[in-house]
Amino acid sequence: MATTQPRASQSEFNRQLKKYYTFYTGGFVLFVIFLAIAEKMGMSNKWIGYFFLFFTIILYAGIGIMSRTLEVAEYYVAGRRVPALFNGMATGADWMSAASFIGMAGTLYLSGFDGLAFIMGWTGGYVLVAVLLAPYLRKFGQFTIPDFLGARYGGNIVRSFGVLAAILASFTYVVAQIYGVGIITSKFTGLEFGIGVFVGLAGILVCSFLGGMRAVTWTQVAQYIILIIAYLIPVIWLSVKHTGIPLPQFVYGGVLEKVTEREKQLTADPKEQEVRKIFAERAAAASAKAAKAAEVYPAEKAAAAKKVEDLKAASAPRTEVEAAEKAVKDFPGDAKAAATKWAADAKAAQGRSAPPKPHGTPFPGKDEKARDTARLNFIGIVFCMMFGTAALPHILMRYYTTPSVHEARVSVFWSLFFIFLLYFTAPALAVLAKYDVYTQVVGKSFSELPAWVNAWRAVDATLLNITDVNRDGIVQLAEIVIGGDIIVLATPEIAGLPYVVSGLVAAGGLAAALSTADGLLLTIANALSHDLYYKMINPNATPGVRITVSKFLLLGVAIIAAYVTSLKPGNILFLVGAAFSIAASAFFPALVLGIFWKRASKWGAIAGIVAGLGTCLYYMVHTYPTFIQWFGTTPIQKWWGLEPISAGLFGVPIGIITIIVVSLLTPAPDRDVQELVDHVRYPNLKGDISTEGT
Amino acid sequence: MQLTQTHVDYWHKNLVLTSILLVIWFIVTYVMAWFAVPLAEVKFFGWPLSFYMAAQGSLIVYVVIIGFYAWKMRQYDIEHGVHEGETD
Secondary structure, rough: OOOOHHHHOOOHHHHHHHHHHHHHHHHHHHHHHHHHHHOOOOOOOOHHHHHHHHHHHHHHHHHHHHHHOOHHHHHHHHHHHOHHHHHHHHHHHOOOHHHHHHHHHHHHHHHHHHHHHHHHHHHHHHHHHHHHHHHHHHHHHOOOOHHHHHHOOOOOOHHHHHHHHHHHHHHHHHHHHHHHHHEEEHHHOOOHHHHHHHHHHHHHHHHHHHHHHHHHHHHHHHHHHHHHHHHHHHHHHHHHHOOOOOOOHHHHHHHHHHHHHHHHHHHOOOOHHHHHHHHHHHHHHHHHHHHHHHHHHHEEEEEHHHHHHHHHHHOOOOHHHHHHHHHHHOOOOOOHHHHHHHHHHHHHHHHHOOOOOOOOOOOOOEEEHHHHHHHHHHHHHHHHHHHHHHHHOOHHHHHOOOOOOOHHHHHHHHHHHHHHHHHHOOOOOOOOHHHHHHHHEEEEEEEHHHHHHHHHHHHOOOEEOHHHHHHHHEEOHHHHEOOHHHHHHHHHOOOOOOOOHHHHHHHHHHHHHHHHHHHHHHHHHHHHHHHHHHHHHOOOOOHHHHHHHHHHHHHHHHHHHHHHOOOOOOOOHHHHHHHHHHHHHHHHHHHHHHHHHHOOOOHHHHHHHHHHHHHHHHHHHHHHHHHHHHHOOOOOOHHOOOOHHHHHHHHHHHHHHHHHHHHHHHOOOHHHHHHHHHHHHHOOOOOOOOOOOO | OOHHHHHHHHHHHHHHHHHHHHHHHHHHHHHHOOOOOHHOOOOOOOOEEHHHHHHHHHHHHHHHHHHHHHHHHHHHHHOOOOOOOOOO
């Protein structure tokens, strides 16, 4: 078969790659050292931020330009000669998004054991990729995931559903990435969010526009190296600070014990209880106001205005006056709006009146039923993240790019290994950061807080807000409100590292977001240009036309995605989770049964995709508040209390059952399809058909 | 294209291996999660065992499963003559 490169050229290529990337890593380390020296000599933080941002984007652009191509196989699958190790790194960067890099440790900090569902889900899915999909898709060897569905089930209906689901899942996910790019660029350079989005977008496009998959692959390898260095250095330093050992992943068990001990102290501490009681009272007051909003609205409004006057008369501190004036300015316009706001206030205060959530305890809850629901939701998230991993087109596509089936299998191993390096560090970071906050911040007086606390309080109150609720001059845990993202962003400062490391972390976060966005945009553009345009509309298009169409679509999709992002649509973690549930419900059953069950028929697949995706979407739009608002649907009772993010837990099994039932009711697929299935099952068969795309 | 007995055996071995690995995967993921509360009572170098498994232990098992699959399938490929030309 013509799948394999001649041996000498492939191993020569491999050697060269290793040489290039070793030089590259060395160069990057030198660059960081150079900036560290510059910082010592007085370079300002702002300039360090700029240097990191623009240097790395120019670097990615450079790789993009060097990898420009007009050949179809190069453009869509990087010429199918990416060695397993490098494909592993590229998949790692493709996979780990802004949510993994910045959000993950924060989620773990805030939700303790329950957050580990994402850690397990986002790694365990690769087992499914490895044993159920990657080697078979590689043997099939076309360009996109709808390609496989189209060939296996025949006809354009299945292919179109594949295109639709690929776009739906990838688009939801890409919006979350561009959002992350905007946040990082604006945070570290002071540019506005909107401008940050477009700077980042330029960075994304220079890679993928000129060289397609080939450019994206080699950029992603470069991005992986930056992001993993940026993630590990601060955590290692923090570990040395608290344990004296530079291997955080192996020693944080002891720190977790200390955190658990401290949680018990803080739960029993009288000062903490006093603050929690104040919040409980505020919650009660706010919900009382919300209940009879219409009656109390005028009096409350007048009281807010009067407070400003009183404070001014008493010549209170400027900050208090400003806070009171802001309260008047933001006062709800009518009684109905006030009721909503007070209900939300009550809920927030209620949350803060609870004792600290025990970090190491699985499924804490007030009674048996609450604990069972927590357990079901934990399993639901693990399930959806795993099956979504094994169905997201931008990940599966990467296994088309290796030189052989064997290399595809090995490359899944490297993929998970490189992902594992970050994912087994994140829980350690969460515990170390928590220990730091519980011992270095809680219990200290407001005048002797660590420098990083004051710096971040000033930057953004949603990330870190501490108010002396009981006015004793001491910080209580219940007085702290912390946003998850701060954990990764502030770790260098918590660990007492120079600002250059903060810049490095920003560059790492940017690398994570850009690499994922690249892979996703390319998936969408390929689904449209290859599956829709070339396979369905104009099969006679020349390679040049196909690539040009793809490039213009890429540009168009990127601009639409940036526009949607600028509307700031809701909860990022939910968007990402939704993409996984959607992909799992739509693709997983049809792909896996297509390989392992020859009897799976065209109509079975169509019915399965419709039923799986339909169930998933139905559940989401009837249980997720934002969607209910958007689409004006009637809310339904959650089935067994399962959260909408895990809708795939229903979608996947329904999809599988539907395919089996409908396939058995319809005629078996013909001989060609049976041959195709045999073809993908064996890495090499004598007298075999060839399906490799050119 | 005619499948011979050795091809049928190859596919059968693949299915057995895949099933065994998926059972292990299922146990360290879902069975572990189901019994997380009792498992938290067991201590493992300072971690509650269920916390350790969810944060690190299961992940290591996943990496090993995938590595073992790639290695074993390569053996099967060669044994049954369905391997590809050398590439690395």
